[in-house]
Amino acid sequence: MSKKTLIVVGNGMVGHHFLEQFCASPAAADFEIIVFGEEKQLAYDRVHLSEYFGGSSHADLAMGTLEWYTEQGIQLHLNEQVTGINRENRTLETPRGSYRYDELVLSTGSYPFVPPIKGNDRPHCLVYRTLDDLDAIHASSEGARTGVVVGGGLLGLEAANALKSLGLEAHVVEFAPRLMPVQLDADGGALLRHKIEELGVQVHTEKATTAITEGEDARLRMNFSDESFLETDLIVFSAGIRPQDALARASGLEIGERGGIAIDNHCTTSDPHVHAIGECALWEQKIFGLVAPGYTMARTLSSALNGDRETAFTGADMSTKLKLLGVDVGSIGDAHAQTPGARNIRFNDERAGHYRRMVISEDGKTLLGAILVGDNSHYDTLLQYALNGITLPENPETLILPESQGGAPALGPDALPETASICSCHNVTKGDICGAIDAGCSDLGSVKAETKASTGCGGCTALLKNVVDSELEKRGVEVSKDLCEHFPYSRQELFHLVKVNGIRTFRTLISQHGKGHGCDICKPAVASILATCWNEHILATDHVPLQDTNDTFMANMQKNGTYSIVPRIPGGEITPDKLIVLGEVAKEYDLYTKITGGQRVDLFGATLSQLPDIWEKLIAAGFETGHAYGKSLRTVKSCVGNTWCRYGVQDSVGMAIRLEDRYKGLRAPHKVKMAVSGCTRECAEAQSKDFGVIATENGWNLYVCGNGGMRPRHADLFATDLSDEELIRTIDRVVMFYVRTADRLQRTSVWMENLEGGLEYLKQVVLEDSLGIGAELEEHMEGIVGTYQCEWKTAVEDPEKRKRFREFVNAPSQCDPVQEWTVERGQRRPVLESA
Amino acid sequence: MKPRTRWEAVCTVDDLVPESGIAVWTEEGPVAVFYLPHRLPALFAISHTDPFSGANVLARGITGDLKGEPVVASPLYKQHFSLLTGVCLEDDTVRVKTYPVLLDGNQIRLEVRANQRESIAA
Ligand SMILES: Cc1cc2nc3c(=O)[nH]c(=O)nc-3n(C[C@H](O)[C@H](O)[C@H](O)COP(=O)(O)OP(=O)(O)OC[C@H]3O[C@@H](n4cnc5c(N)ncnc54)[C@H](O)[C@@H]3O)c2cc1C
Ligand code: SF4
Ligand code: SF4
Ligand code: FES
Numbered sequence: 001m002s003k004k005t006l007i008v009v010g011n012g013m014v015g016h017h018f019l020e021q022f023c024a025s026p027a028a029a030d031f032e033i034i035v036f037g038e039e040k041q042l043a044y045d046r047v048h049l050s051e052y053f054g055g056s057s058h059a060d061l062a063m064g065t066l067e068w069y070t071e072q073g074i075q076l077h078l079n080e081q082v083t084g085i086n087r088e089n090r091t092l093e094t095p096r097g098s099y100r101y102d103e104l105v106l107s108t109g110s111y112p113f114v115p116p117i118k119g120n121d122r123p124h125c126l127v128y129r130t131l132d133d134l135d136a137i138h139a140s141s142e143g144a145r146t147g148v149v150v151g152g153g154l155l156g157l158e159a160a161n162a163l164k165s166l167g168l169e170a171h172v173v174e175f176a177p178r179l180m181p182v183q184l185d186a187d188g189g190a191l192l193r194h195k196i197e198e199l200g201v202q203v204h205t206e207k208a209t210t211a212i213t214e215g216e217d218a219r220l221r222m223n224f225s226d227e228s229f230l231e232t233d234l235i236v237f238s239a240g241i242r243p244q245d246a247l248a249r250a251s252g253l254e255i256g257e258r259g260g261i262a263i264d265n266h267c268t269t270s271d272p273h274v275h276a277i278g279e280c281a282l283w284e285q286k287i288f289g290l291v292a293p294g295y296t297m298a299r300t301l302s303s304a305l306n307g308d309r310e311t312a313f314t315g316a317d318m319s320t321k322l323k324l325l326g327v328d329v330g331s332i333g334d335a336h337a338q339t340p341g342a343r344n345i346r347f348n349d350e351r352a353g354h355y356r357r358m359v360i361s362e363d364g365k366t367l368l369g370a371i372l373v374g375d376n377s378h379y380d381t382l383l384q385y386a387l388n389g390i391t392l393p394e395n396p397e398t399l400i401l402p403e404s405q406g407g408a409p410a411l412g413p414d415a416l417p418e419t420a421s422i423c424s425c426h427n428v429t430k431g432d433i434c435g436a437i438d439a440g441c442s443d444l445g446s447v448k449a450e451t452k453a454s455t456g457c458g459g460c461t462a463l464l465k466n467v468v469d470s471e472l473e474k475r476g477v478e479v480s481k482d483l484c485e486h487f488p489y490s491r492q493e494l495f496h497l498v499k500v501n502g503i504r505t506f507r508t509l510i511s512q513h514g515k516g517h518g519c520d521i522c523k524p525a526v527a528s529i530l531a532t533c534w535n536e537h538i539l540a541t542d543h544v545p546l547q548d549t550n551d552t553f554m555a556n557m558q559k560n561g562t563y564s565i566v567p568r569i570p571g572g573e574i575t576p577d578k579l580i581v582l583g584e585v586a587k588e589y590d591l592y593t594k595i596t597g598g599q600r601v602d603l604f605g606a607t608l609s610q611l612p613d614i615w616e617k618l619i620a621a622g623f624e625t626g627h628a629y630g631k632s633l634r635t636v637k638s639c640v641g642n643t644w645c646r647y648g649v650q651d652s653v654g655m656a657i658r659l660e661d662r663y664k665g666l667r668a669p670h671k672v673k674m675a676v677s678g679c680t681r682e683c684a685e686a687q688s689k690d691f692g693v694i695a696t697e698n699g700w701n702l703y704v705c706g707n708g709g710m711r712p713r714h715a716d717l718f719a720t721d722l723s724d725e726e727l728i729r730t731i732d733r734v735v736m737f738y739v740r741t742a743d744r745l746q747r748t749s750v751w752m753e754n755l756e757g758g759l760e761y762l763k764q765v766v767l768e769d770s771l772g773i774g775a776e777l778e779e780h781m782e783g784i785v786g787t788y789q790c791e792w793k794t795a796v797e798d799p800e801k802r803k804r805f806r807e808f809v810n811a812p813s814q815c816d817p818v819q820e821w822t823v824e825r826g827q828r829r830p831v832l833e834s835a
Numbered sequence: 836m837k838p839r840t841r842w843e844a845v846c847t848v849d850d851l852v853p854e855s856g857i858a859v860w861t862e863e864g865p866v867a868v869f870y871l872p873h874r875l876p877a878l879f880a881i882s883h884t885d886p887f888s889g890a891n892v893l894a895r896g897i898t899g900d901l902k903g904e905p906v907v908a909s910p911l912y913k914q915h916f917s918l919l920t921g922v923c924l925e926d927d928t929v930r931v932k933t934y935p936v937l938l939d940g941n942q943i944r945l946e947v948r949a950n951q952r953e954s955i956a957a
Contacts, residue, residue, distance in 0.1 A: 485901065485902070516899075517871070517873060517874070517898075517900045517905075518899045518900070519897070519900065519906070519908070520896070520908035520913065522899075523899060524897070544854075545853065545854035545897070545898065546854075546897070548910065549892070549895040549897075549910035552895065553895070557895075559911065560888070561888070561891055561911070804852070807858065808858050808859055808860040808865065809845075809850040809858065809859055810845050810860055814860045816865075816891050817864070818890060818891055
C-alpha cells in the first residue's frame with residue numbers, strides 16, 4: 001500500500017507540537033509528511049520571544065532540530081507561504097509549486113491586529129509577533145529615543161518592557177480606561193498602572209489614536225481624539241490578535257463571524273480532510289490565544305488521526321500568571337464575576353502594592369475566579385481550588401489575607417486530587433507525576449524529562465516542585481541532597497569522606513560524620529561505598545548488618561521469604577555438563593527453574609538454610625556467584641558472534657566473557673548491565689544496556705548509559721572502532737567515574753543526564769582525560785579486579801559465615817511454617833498471598 | 836487475668852549478630868531477636884512474621900533508628916517497625932507482637948505464653 005500524504009501548514013508552536021505527537025503515534029507510518037512554514041526559522045518558542053532581546057538566539061528558542069525533522073522523514077519547507085487550497089482536488093499552492101494532500105492540518109496561528117488608523121503603514125510602525133518583527137524593532141531603535149506601544153494588554157506590556165530594554169523611553173497607549181482590561185478589574189488595573197509607572201513606563205489610558213503623522217521633535221506624531229498628541233520615534237502595535245484564517249476563508253471552509261476556522265471536538269473543520277489547531281482555530285465560537293489549549297488541540301488531533309474518537313477537545317482554562325516588567329499579575333477563571341450570584345472578596349494593600357480578589361459562588365463553597373496583582377504567591381493554590389472545584393474553607397478570605405492576619409497556609413500538594421492538572425501546557429496531572437515517580441523518577445529533573453511537565457510556558461514550575469517534593473518525601477526519598485536523617489551528605493560526598501579519610505567501617509563513619517545509628521537507606525549505601533573502596537568480603541562481620549537481605553544472604557528474596565539463586569554464566573555460554581548440574585541441583589531441592597532475560601538460569605524457592613548446601617554443589621561444579629542480588633554487574637549478554645554467525649565480524653562471546661570476568665563483583669550505586677553484539681544487526685540488544693558493545697570491521701563501537709526496564713533509554717554512541725584494549729580501558733574509566741560520582745540508586749542513564757555537560761562532558765573526562773584522573777580510575781579498577789573473590793566460595797568455606805544461614809538458630813530442623821506450595825506446569829510455586 | 840507466661844531460653848549470646856537480627860523458634864512461633872550493642876537496652880524481640888506479606892522474614896531486615904526510635908525495615912516491602920512497640924511507622928494501624936527479652940548469664944530468654952502442656956509440667 002502506498003503512503004498517504006499529510007500536509008501541515010504553519011510551523012509554529014502548535015504545528016510543531018502536533019508533529020511531535022503524531023510522529024510518535026502508530027499512524028505516522030501510513031503518511032508522508034510535508035510541512036510549510038512562512039517564517040524563515042524552524043518553529044520556536046514564541047511565549048519566550050522577548051528573551052530574544054535578553055540575548056537568546058533562535059537556537060535557544062527553537063523547539064526542535066533539523067535533525068529531528070530529518071530523522072522523522074518530514075519534508076520541511078521553510079520560508080514558503082501556502083497561497084491557496086483547492087479542496088476539490090485536494091491540492092495546495094505555494095509560489096514554488098503545487099502539492100497534493102490526503103489530510104491537511106492548518107496551524108497558521110494568528111497575526112497582530114493593527115487598528116485602521118491613518119498613517120499606520122509609515123516606516124517605524126511595527127508589530128510584535130515573530131523573530132523578524134523583533135529584528136525590525138531592533139533596527140528601528142537605532143537612533144531612536146522614545147517608543148510607544150499601542151495596546152495595554154498582556155502582549156503590549158511585554159513589548160513595552162522590550163522597548164525599555166532597548167534603552168528607549170517607553171509609553172503605553174491604551175484605548176480602555178485601564179491596563180489589561182480582559183484579565184483585570186479597575187482596582188487591579190490601577191495598581192498595575194501605578195507599579196509600571198514607577199518603573200518608568202508612561203501609561204496613557206482612554207486614548208484613541210486618530211492619525212499618525214510626521215513628527216517635529218521625533219520621527220512620528222500620534223494624534224488622539226481628545227486633540228492631544230504624543231511624539232515618538234517608533235510605534236509597536238499590540239492591539240490584539242486575529243486568527244490567521246485567510247487561506248481557509250478563500251477555500252470556502254466555515255469561518256466564524258469574527259474570524260477563526262470553525263472546528264469540532266476532534267479539531268476537524270467543515271471539510272473532513274481538513275483540520276485546524278492552535279490560535280487559528282475557533283471552537284464553540286471561542287479562540288484560544290494561549291499555547292496550552294493549542295497543545296491540547298494538537299494532541300486531540302493526533303489521536304483522532306489514529307482513529308481515536310474518544311479523546312475530544314473540550315475547551316480550556318484561560319487562567320494566566322505572568323510577570324510583566326517584573327510585576328506579578330494573575331487572572332483565574334471568571335475574574336469579572338459574570339456568573340449569576342457570584343460574590344467578591346477583595347484585599348487591597350496600597351502600601352505594599354498587593355491586590356487580590358476572589359470571586360466565589362453564591363453558596364460560598366467554590367472559587368469561580370480570582371485576580372492578583374503585585375504578588376502571585378497565592379496563584380497556585382487559588383488555581384487548584386478553582387480548577388478542581390475543591391470546597392473552600394469556612395472563612396475563604398483567609399486564602400488571600402496575609403499570613404500575619406491568620407491567612408490559611410497554601411493548599412498543600414497532598415490536598416490535590418490525583419486528577420488535578422499540574423501542567424496545563426503538557427496536560428500533566430498529579431496522577432501522572434505520581435506515576436513517573438513510581439516508575440523510578442527520583443528528582444525534579446527526571447520527572448520533567450519523563451512527563452514534560454513545566455517544559456512549556458514554565459508557569460507551573462513552583463507547583464510541580466512542591467508536588468514532586470511531597471510525593472518523594474511520602475515515598476521516603478529525601479528531597480535534600482542529604483542521604484537520610486543520619487548523614488548530611490550526598491552519596492558522592494560520603495564516598496569522598498570514606499576514601500580520603502581511609503574509613504573502613506560504618507561505625508567510624510557515622511560517629512565521625514553522622515548521627516544516630518543509621519537506617520535502611522544509609523547502611524546499604526555506605527556498604528556499597530565501603531565495598532567499592534576496599535573490596536572486602538561483604539560478609540565481613542562489620543558489613544553484615546549494613547546490607548539489604550539480598551546482599552547479606554547473597555540471593556534474591558522472593559515474596560514468600562524464600563530465595564532465588566542465579567549462578568554466573570559469563571556471556572551466556574555454558575557447557576552441557578554444567579547445564580546438567582544445574583538441572584540436578586534444581587531437581588534435588590525442588591527449585592522452580594526459569595531462564596532469565598540475561599541469558600542465565602534462575603532457581604527459585606530455596607530456603608535460607610538450603611542456600612549454602614546448594615552453593616557448595618554449584619561451586620564444586622565450577623559455578624560462581626552471579627551477583628543477581630547486588631547493585632553490581634549483572635550479565636554481559638552476547639550474541640553468538642563470528643565463531644558461528646555468518647554475519648559476525650568479531651568474536652562477541654569472547655569479548656562478553658572477557659568483560660564479564662573483568663567487572664564481575666564490582667559494587668556500584670545501582671545494577672549495571674552490558675551486552676556485546678557481533679555485528680551491526682545487534683542481536684544482543686546492546687543499545688539497551690548501560691554498556692553496549694557492537695562489533696565493526698575495525699574493532700568495537702561502544703554505547704553507554706542505556707537501560708531497559710520501566711523507563712527504557714537508548715544508549716548513546718560513545719566511541720567508535722576501538723581495539724580490545726582501548727575498549728576495556730574506556731569502559732574501566734566510565735565505570736569507575738560512575739561508581740565514584742553517582743548518587744545512591746542512580747542508574748548510569750540518570751547519572752549521565754544529571755552530569756553538567758552530559759554526554760559531551762563524559763567524553764571529555766574519559767576520552768580526553770580533561771580532569772587528569774584517567775590513570776587513577778584505571779588503577780582503581782585494576783585493584784578491584786585483582787582482589788576479586790567469589791563471595792559464595794568464601795562463605796561456604798567458613799563455618800562462622802555459614803552459621804548466618806540458619807533459619808531458626810535454636811531449631812535447625814524446624815522448617816518455615818508459612819510456606820505453602822502448589823504445583824503448576826510441572827513445577828512448584830508459592831500459594832502465599834502477599835499484601 | 837494475665838495469661839500465664841514463662842521465660843523460654845531461645846539462644847545464647849554467641850548466636851546474636853551485632854546490629855542485626857536472628858530468628859528463633861518459640862512456643863508462640865517464630866520470633867526475631869535483635870542485638871543493638873550501641874543502645875541500652877541492647878536486646879529487642881518482635882514477631883518474625885511480616886504482617887504485610889505473611890512471610891517469616893523480619894529478622895532479616897536492616898536495623899537502625901528513625902528520629903531516635905529503634906526500628907527494623909521489612910526486607911520485603913520496606914515498612915519500618917518499632918522495636919519498642921512493634922507499631923508500623925508507615926501505617927500505625929498495623930502492629931507486630933513484641934516480647935520481653937532478658938539476658939540470663941549467657942542465655943537469651945523470651946517471655947512467651949505458656950501453653951497448656953508446659954504449664955502443667957511447670
Ligand atoms: C510576545 C508573546 C508572548 C506570549 N506569551 C504567552 C504566554 O505567556 N503564555 C501563553 O500561553 N501564550 C503566550 N503567547 C501566545 C503563544 O505564543 C501562542 O498561543 C502560540 O504561539 C500559538 O501557536 P500557533 O502554532 O497556533 O501559532 P504560531 O506560533 O503563531 O505559528 C503559526 C505559524 O504559521 C505560519 N503561517 C501562517 N500562515 C501561513 C501560510 N499560509 N503558509 C505557511 N505558514 C503560515 C506563521 O508564519 C507562523 O510561523 C505569547 C505570544 C507572543 C507573541
Ligand atoms: S549481531 Fe550480528 S553477529 Fe551477532 S548474531 Fe546477530 S547477525 Fe550474527
Ligand atoms: S517485571 Fe515486575 S514482576 Fe517481573 S520480575 Fe520484575 S519486578 Fe517482578
Ligand atoms: S503549565 Fe505551561 S509548562 Fe506547565
